Amino acid sequence: QVQLVESGGGLVQAGGSLRLSCAASGRTFSSYYRCGWFRQAPGKEREFVAAIVWSGGSTYYAESVKGRFTISRDSAKNTVYLQMNSLKPEDTAVYYCASQRPSRGSYYFPNNYDYWGQGTQVTVST
Secondary structure (H helix, E strand, O other): OOEEEEEOOEEEEOOOOEEEEEEEEOOOHHHOOEEEEEEEOOOOOOEEEEEEEOOOOOEEEOOOOOOOEEEEEEOOOOEEEEEEOOOOHHHOEEEEEEEEOOOOOOOOOHHHOOEEOOOEEEEEEO
């Protein structure tokens, strides 16, 4: 089992940047196939933001964040990052990281992930 802990959220003005981190303990991310970032705004369903294949580094992004957000990983630190630039008020949400075992299906659906962090709040003001 792996424990995931997110950090780096906060309050930022529109147009600003934040970098979220997701540190794994218990088992390393290399034991898993993919890591993903999701977000959930009040009254809305949890939605896909970005994902990365741990071995090889292929990345996937939601259309709404493509060109603004970058997902990356640091194997030595067993950490996944989400660099968020040009933030907009509609990016306001609780952001969660998650890990996915092999053969769990698409990166896009939250139900295909096995372990989740507790979430970190990102608030973008106008």
